[in-house]
Amino acid sequence: METVFVLLGLLAVASCQMKLPPKDMRILLESNTQCQKLSGATQQEIMATIQGNFSDSPALKDHIFCLGEKLKLISSDGKFDRDFAKSKMMEVIPDEAKIDEILDKCLIHKDNARDSAYESIKCFSDNRDILMA
Secondary structure, three states, X not given: OHHHHEOOOEOOHHHHOOOOOHHHHHHHHHHHHHXXXXXXXXXXXXXXXXXXXXXXXXXXXXXXXXXXXXXXOEOOOOOEOHHHHHHHHHOOOOOHHXXXXXHHHHOOOOOOHHHHHHHHHHHHHXXXXXXXX
């Protein structure tokens, strides 16, 4: 599930300290490395998001969007795959009501795909207590 959120989660829920299956951790780490090379986001910027501190840098927005695409959470045109995100989250958090609540609140659509991914991840981070309650 963190794989899902570290995009989109996808960085945001990482701080919830949930355990990832080894396969998902490998995918996440590989995608993060690839996206960091493509985006130019610094390790410091990326790690800060885990603590809920989001810089407004274009590189970080590109990084988050890249992760979303690689993890198949968002398409290149900014459309979220809500069903896929929900299914991955249900593997770790078997509370459908909580998952629906945060997805309803945080799958944010902006004028462009990068801003949509960025604002959504920021929202997940700001509202992670919903999932942990």
